């Protein structure tokens with residue numbers, strides 16, 4: 001592995017000292033001729049050493065810190081980090097069949113995602129540096145987990161920021177497509193080759209379990225994708241409607257419904273904004289509503305329009321909830337904080353002339369660790385609310 005040295009500006013040093021692993025291109029003084037994706041040593045102008053990082057020749061995040069230590073970041077070091085990530089899952093996700101095994105910055109392996117779906121692993125290498133380490137990563141995963149299959153899902157749009165192509169395929173073992181795994185006592189089918197993200201939304205597992213306590217009566221699951229909330233909560237409810245604009249998602253949703261022998265769910269392929277508006281105008285009433293939209297604010301600049309989107313969705317839902325009904329609402333936009341979401345929902349409640357109790361404030365499942373000094377690792381916000 002490389003021993004190229006990059007010189008970083010005082011602001012880059014401050015960032016490292018504040019516990020954040022990203023150094024922007026504007027804080028890179030000299031890249032020392034580093035190759036795209038190389039592991040480089042970081043020094044300041046006075047040649048003081050600050051750590052080792054993955055170098056990107058393209059991204060605005062020019063350097064992603066791997067370690068403050070000076071010992072070589074080699075295959076053993078990488079294996080150690082992956083072992084540590086797995087050890088953490090044995091604390092927070094013991095016996096869980098589908099979980100995030102390596103969560104990028106959250107596991108001190110910036111831009112590497114490894115998700116476990118039963119005996120299969122799905123990998124994303126989202127920077128030039130991790131892409132370069134992919135052969136070693138695959139070997140380490142084989143050694144540590146002996147998976148039936150390792151699938152590559154590098155079709156994430158963020159790869160373009162690193163000038164990396166979108167690609168998918170089988171990195172090792174069998175060419176597995178669909179897998180069936182258990183979550184919270186129910187069976188779910190995940191499409192590892194074509195499903196959204198690496199197959200599904202593993203970050204919601206604990207929220208789906210928590211929501212069971214409140215779900216009842218007539219339920220609406222907006223942005224249902226493969227029906228995970230709908231299927232998880234149907235046993236507590238009289239009837240469930242799951243809505244999503246993705247026909248492929250709903251195909252999986254029907255499959256998940258069948259796998260669990262559930263009869264009381266109907267699926268609607270629709271734009272949730274239109275569906276909610278029409279249902280509101282028809283005077284529909286629900287006892288439980290789940291709102292799990294995609295990230296509306298992928299950049300800081302779209303925060304304001306995102307907040308309008310969250311307000312509109314939550315306003316429609318609150319208006320339609322029967323007294324004592326529950327709203328389980330999410331934002332997965334990093335640029336929308338929990339305080340922002342609370343404010344948007346409060347404004348919606350005021351407009352709807354309803355009083356709302358905050359029962360729980362939650363976040364992503366614990367296998368998606370939140371680092372105290374890396375705010376970007378806290379992206380999912382969940383509010384469980386009771387509407388009076």
Ligand SMILES: C[S@@+](CC[C@H](N)C(=O)[O-])C[C@H]1O[C@@H](n2cnc3c(N)ncnc32)[C@H](O)[C@@H]1O
Pocket residue numbers: 196200201204223224225226227228229243244245246249270271272273292293294295332
């Ligand atoms: C965060 S995912 C939902 C995950 C799901 N609730 C789960 O627990 O697995 C967001 C979903 O919203 C869908 N979607 C995006 N925009 C939409 C829209 N305007 N109307 C309906 N569905 C939409 C996407 O197809 C995607 O399935």
